[in-house]
Structure formats: C-alpha cells, structure tokens
Amino acid sequence: MPAFRPGQFLTFSLDLAAGAAGEESAGRAITRCYSLSDRPDPAQYRVTIKRVPAPPDHPEFLPGLSSNHFHDHVRAGDVLRVKAPSGHFFIDPDPSIPVVLIGGGIGITPMMSMLRWCIANQPQRSVHLFYGLRNSDEHAFKSGLEEMAALHPALRLHVVYSRPLAADVPGRDHRHAGHVDVELMRQTLPHGRHRFYVCGPPAMMQTLVPALAAWGVPVADIHYEAFGPATVKLPGAPEPAAPVATGVEVKFQRSGRTLVWTGQDASLLDFAERHGLEVESGCRSGGCGSCETRLLDGSVQYEHTPDHDVAAGHCLLCVGRPATPLVLEA
Numbered sequence: 001m002p003a004f005r006p007g008q009f010l011t012f013s014l015d016l017a018a019g020a021a022g023e024e025s026a027g028r029a030i031t032r033c034y035s036l037s038d039r040p041d042p043a044q045y046r047v048t049i050k051r052v053p054a055p056p057d058h059p060e061f062l063p064g065l066s067s068n069h070f071h072d073h074v075r076a077g078d079v080l081r082v083k084a085p086s087g088h089f090f091i092d093p094d095p096s097i098p099v100v101l102i103g104g105g106i107g108i109t110p111m112m113s114m115l116r117w118c119i120a121n122q123p124q125r126s127v128h129l130f131y132g133l134r135n136s137d138e139h140a141f142k143s144g145l146e147e148m149a150a151l152h153p154a155l156r157l158h159v160v161y162s163r164p165l166a167a168d169v170p171g172r173d174h175r176h177a178g179h180v181d182v183e184l185m186r187q188t189l190p191h192g193r194h195r196f197y198v199c200g201p202p203a204m205m206q207t208l209v210p211a212l213a214a215w216g217v218p219v220a221d222i223h224y225e226a227f228g229p230a231t232v233k234l235p236g237a238p239e240p241a242a243p244v245a246t247g248v249e250v251k252f253q254r255s256g257r258t259l260v261w262t263g264q265d266a267s268l269l270d271f272a273e274r275h276g277l278e279v280e281s282g283c284r285s286g287g288c289g290s291c292e293t294r295l296l297d298g299s300v301q302y303e304h305t306p307d308h309d310v311a312a313g314h315c316l317l318c319v320g321r322p323a324t325p326l327v328l329e330a
C-alpha cells in the first residue's frame, strides 16, 4: 500500500446505507478524514475513530454520520473507498531534536503514529507526550501508552485530566489535573530546543499554539493540525487582504445557480450548503482537498495559506472566500 509519514491521514468516501444514519442521510456519499494511528507498515493501515454523538445542547440533531457509520456498519472484510495518505503534518526525521507531542482528546491519533515510529526507528530520541482529555471515560490507548512508557526511558508520558471522575486516581490514571498549557510545559520540559506537534479540539489549538509562540518557541518548530475548522493565529503570519464582503456574484456553473455573497458565511462551502447546493467536502479546514473546485473566473482569498496544495486554476471551497465575482465549475 502507498507509504505514509507518521502524522498523515486517510480520506474516506462513504456511501451511507439506507437507514444507516436516519432517513435524511440515507444514500448520501460523504467524505471524512482520519489520521493514521500506527507507525507505517507496508501491510496495513490503522485508523482510530471516536463515535460522535449529537451535541449536548442539540439532542435533536443526527449523531455524527461517518463515525457512527464506522462503528455500527463497517465490518471486517468490507471494501472502503479511500484516497492515498496525505497531509503536511508529520514528524521530522532529525533524531537530534527532542519532540513534544501534544494530543487533545481524539487528537491523540497522529501522535500515536509519530510516537510508535520514533520508538521503532529512533529509540534514543527524547519524546514528551502530553495527552489532554476529560477523564478515564475517554482515555484511548491507556494500557498501550503505559507499557511503552515503562519500556522506553526516552518517552515521558504526561496524562492530563480536565474533569477527573471520582474513581480516577492521580498518579495511576493521570499525572496532572487541569489543561495542557505552557505553564505545565515550563514545569516539566528540560531546557533546550524541542519540536512541537499539536493536534486537539479547536479551543486547545486556538489557545495553546499561539501561547507556545508567545513563550518563545520559534514558529518553525511549532507544527499543528486541527480536526476541523479552527482559527490559529501565529506571529508573523501575513494579514489577509480585506475580502469583498457584500454584493459579489458567485456562479456555480454545473448547478446552474448564481448567488450573491453577502459576507455572512465563513467560507464558500458554508455559502453553497446554506443555499442547498451539493458540493463535495471533507476536512472543512483546507487540508484534504476534497472540496477543490475548478475556478473558471475570478479569484478566491484564504485567511491562511491552506495546507493542501491547491492545483493551478482551482480553489478550496472550505476555507476560501471570494475576492472578486466568481465563476466556479461546481
């Protein structure tokens, strides 16, 4: 199978079976990304998927389509449609620079791949893994990580629970209470250069990544990936040019619709979906390229350069906004 670098992800295209996720979604094709969660192995890929329920404040919404589909309907022996591994979030191979892996919740998955690769290929390399989660209810890879930490002195494991359960024992289940933050790193990391890799929920990304830079970590040593839309601002990033906010026509050629961009949507993807247009999408954060669309006229602006390499003459709907009137092939 195509090789991958530790930290990269797979993009799945799933046909939801009738009745699998409620009548509204039956027969729909959806695209979702999942990080590879084990070290590269030419014979297999592994992904680790968290079942996503409806949001607590909106129990009437359908639960997560893809994650529940995987849990409830995908079985050993099934054949799935998947794109080759991709993404620019992967560990650098220089063994002389210690690494700090920071995973929040299910954001632990790319860290597992990086960690297992380091242990297999660079066992002397110092690795600090900070794993932030609520409590033992969602503690994935618990025994595997404890075994690795016991066997490999170069690995330092820092499990941080934000809402420990009454039965959770400090020192056994978690090492720290609270959140993974710069203060904790100041207390636990030795002096010297480290490469930081961060993947977690938007709130963690939006606070921790800029805090690392403010602490003095060079931007080139901070690598991060969000599992969905998250706005991370790092010093030195170019300020986006002001978007043309209102009154701009966007023509969707294949759909035969011309709509007016009013500036109320965060992206062309949200805009298209709000108007009932069916367009492909995946990560919703500029990483997977599933929403890449031919740009027949006009220009599109991005707040940050997307992680996915956009092909010439194309644009990404999920992180793009019109800078001029547009004609899109979709």
Ligand SMILES: Cc1cc2nc3c(=O)[nH]c(=O)nc-3n(C[C@H](O)[C@H](O)[C@H](O)COP(=O)(O)OP(=O)(O)OC[C@H]3O[C@@H](n4cnc5c(N)ncnc54)[C@H](O)[C@@H]3O)c2cc1C
Residues within 6 Å of the ligand: 009, 032, 033, 034, 035, 036, 047, 048, 049, 050, 051, 052, 053, 054, 055, 061, 062, 063, 064, 065, 066, 067, 068, 106, 109, 110, 225, 226, 227, 228, 282, 283, 284, 285, 287
């Ligand atoms: C690069 C990358 C790597 C990733 N790696 C992993 C990984 O290793 N493991 C993993 O588990 N996940 C990973 N993800 C996240 C994964 O891709 C999916 O986003 C996740 O599984 C949720 O998808 P879903 O289809 O189950 O939920 P969705 O169907 O997308 O729903 C998400 C939430 O929205 C709610 N919702 C439903 N309708 C509405 C509505 N009308 N308005 C508002 N909310 C609504 C749902 O109830 C649910 O809570 C990764 C994402 C990216 C981009």
